[in-house]
Amino acid sequence: MKKITVVGTGYVGLVTGTCLAENGNEVCCVDINKKIVEQLQNGKLTIYEPGLDALFQKNMRDNRLSFTTDLTQGTKGAEIIFLALPTPSSADGSADLTYIFQVADQLATLLVHDQATIIVNKSTVPVGTADLVKKIISSKFHGKFAVVSNPEFLREGFAVEDFMKPERVVIGASIDWAKEVMSELYQPFVRQGNPIIFMDERSSELTKYVSNAFLATKISFMNETALLCEKLGANVDQVRIGIGSDTRIGNRFLFPGIGYGGSCFPKDVKALIYTAQQNNYDFKILSAVEQVNQIQHAVIINKILDYFQGRIQGKKIAVWGLAFKPNTDDIREAPALYIIKRLKELGASISVYDPVAMENTKKIIGNEDIEYASTMYQPLKSAVALVVATEWSEFRNPDFGKIKSLLVEPLIFDGRNLWELQAMKKRGFIYHSVGRPNGN
Ligand SMILES: NC(=O)c1ccc[n+]([C@@H]2O[C@H](COP(=O)([O-])OP(=O)(O)OC[C@H]3O[C@@H](n4cnc5c(N)ncnc54)[C@H](O)[C@@H]3O)[C@@H](O)[C@H]2O)c1
Known part of the structure; x- marks a missing residue:
């Protein structure tokens, strides 16, 4: 059993704290947001994450x-x-380290001499941050402490599974006693043999950024491939399967869509471009990845404008999905929000449905010109088209007859390629998707 504090109780902190408690540790989570802390103290989760509630309740009890x-x-x-x-991203694209430095400064006055303490940075931070945190603390505290980099690789929607059984744990540490404590802490999570990879702090910090930047690159690469498929009359689904069977490429993360979003990829790509620039290096691929992502956010809008010859003023459009991906209520940088904002600017009225992300969306974009529906079919009534923005599993096998009967015409713009082209044609839909020939 170790006594652990987790500072910051958001998506990463709450999952980290709960999963560490589940393996027998005594964990106290600290957050400056009173509302979050009160809600958690009252036994109610503040985020939606499959599997988290059961562990949270058990460890609270x-x-x-x-x-x-x-x-x-x-x-x-x-x-x-x-x-x-x-x-978060600063205006120039760099990672804003204010929160980290503020807490480091507070810790410098709170650490005590009779306790060796490890400060573990789980936030995604630029190379050199561990050194800076060390410097801040050692300017006021002269006892035994270590600063360790331990980037988090969990995926929202699978966060508990990823934390409890990580594919790898990366630890950037240069002090032996800290390495030993971290190794002990993580042993119960890697019993199936997945590695704990030790490295220096700087390499560990960079590993996280390069990992996210590489995944974003895969997405943008497939999005460009999809656009080329549309021009050539090829089908990206078939190309994807064709290339994915090559083990050097792999078949995961090859799905085209409406651009990456979420709280990590956009800001981490920006921050890595910035880091490279600061070190006189132009990371050309990453600038292109970002540019392609911007273009991809507009792909569905352009298809809608093409279809209606630019005239969508006053038309009602239904949107399925708000979260940046399924199984989360996280809407930070969600492509759906971009689509909704743009459709509103173009004069359309919007009706939306998402299984869990509607409350968060209301807080960000409010109620004006947006109807928040209580079922997935409700937004379709008298809408001229359905837009699919998140691939929630309940959207995969809907009542197509009902969809058809509710829409003004059977028109779908699918940003997630949920359905088979031939099947949609048979069902009588005018079906536009990404990187595949249009069905009429
Ligand atoms: N969300 C993910 O999927 C994910 C995955 C891997 C890494 N990360 C990284 O982890 C970090 C945290 O991400 P997140 O998504 O959990 O963020 P979040 O915004 O969900 O949570 C951060 C929490 O920190 C709290 N906070 C801010 N200042 C504080 C202070 N001084 N003291 C105590 N609490 C304070 C906020 O109130 C908030 O609840 C980021 O660096 C992110 O890039 C996120």
Whole structure:
């Protein structure tokens, strides 16, 4: 059992805290947001994440998991302090480290001499951040402590599974006693033999950025391939299967769509471009990845405008899906929001449905010109078209007869390629998707 503090109780912090408690540790999660802490203290989750509630309830009940807004109280006796704080994009694309440095400064006055403490950076941070955190703390505290980089690779929607059984754990550490403690902490999570990879702090920090940048590159590459398929009359689904069977390429993350979103890829690609620039290196591929992603966000809008010859003023359009991907209520940088904003600017009225992300969306874009429907079929009534923006599984096998009867005409713009072209043709839909010939 280790006594652990997790500072920042958002998507990463809450999952980290809960999963560490599940493996027998005593965990206190600290957040400055009173509302979040109160809700969690009252036994109600603040995010939607499959499998999290059961672990959260169990560990709260067994007193291994607690929440506070008070950093002093939350760090009392802690052997390991995780930082799971936001690192958003600054205006110039760099990662904003204000939250990290503020907490590091507070910790410098809270660490105690009779306890060796490891500060673990779980936030995605630029190369050199561990050194800076070390410097901030050692300017005021002269006891035994170490700063370790431990980037998080969980996927929202699979966060519990990914944390409990990670494909790998990366730890950037140069001090032996800290390496030993981190190794002990993670052993229960890698019993099936997945590796704990130790490296220096800088390489560990860079590993996280390169990992996300590579995945974003895969997405943009397939999105460009899809656009080329449309011009050539080829079908990207077939091309995808054709290339994915080559093990050097692999068959995952090859699905084209409406551009990547979420709280990580957009900001992490920007931050890596910035880091490269600051070091006199032009990371050309990444600039293209970003540019392609911007273009891809507009793909569905352009298809709609083409179909209606630019005239969508006053027309009702139904949108299925708001979350940036299925199985999460996270709407940060969600492509659906871009589509909705643009359709509103073009004068359309919007009716939306998402199984879990509607409350978060209301907080961001409000109710004006948007109807939030309580079932997936409700938005379709009298709409001229359905737009699919998130591939929730309940959208995969809908009542097509009902869809047809509710829409003004059987017109679908599918940004996620949910359905087979031939089947949609048979069902009588005018079906536009991404990188595949249009069905009429
Ligand atoms: N969300 C993901 O899927 C994911 C995956 C891997 C890595 N990351 C990285 O992890 C970090 C956290 O991401 P997230 O999605 O969990 O962010 P988040 O915004 O969901 O959560 C951050 C939390 O930190 C709290 N906070 C801010 N300042 C604080 C302070 N001074 N003291 C205590 N709490 C404070 C906020 O109130 C918020 O609840 C980021 O660097 C992100 O890039 C995120």
